[in-house]
Amino acid sequence: MEEVENLVVNSILDGSVYGRINQINSLLDLDFVTETDKLHNAMDGWVRTVKTLQASISQRSGQNELGYRGMGMGMGMGMGIDFDDDPFVSMGDDFEVFSFV
Known part of the structure; x- marks a missing residue:
């Protein structure tokens, strides 16, 4: 046995x-394991990668997880610059769509 x-x-x-x-x-x-399971696992990995990329971009732009620009040392250098004209358009809590006007 x-x-x-x-x-x-x-x-x-x-x-x-x-x-x-x-x-x-x-x-x-x-x-x-079905083909649907394989697809789900692949998409789950893709979503985790996109979230990591989003966090990296947000960090570099000086934006925190909540979408606020604070003391992060990004493009705004944490100086409280008004970014109302920012070409980045927020589309909910989970992702952002980049619109270059």
């Missing part, structure tokens, strides 16, 4: 089997 468990553990670790071992009941709970 131990050999089978080791084989299953190695298969889970190398990604050839998706699932988890229920040692209490001596069961293998399998997870079936």
Whole structure:
């Protein structure tokens, strides 16, 4: 029985089997990955990358997570410059659309 468990553990670790071992009941709970799951995982990674890029751009422009320009050392140098004419247009809390007029 131990050999089978080791084989299953190695298969889970190398990604050839998706699932988890229920040692209490001596069961293998399998997870079936569909094309939709793969697409969802890829899009989730893309969203995390875009959020990281947004945070980097906001930091460089001196804008914090809430969209306010504060003491950050970005383009405004934290001097309280009025950016009402800023070409960056905020579209909600999660992302920004850049509009170059």
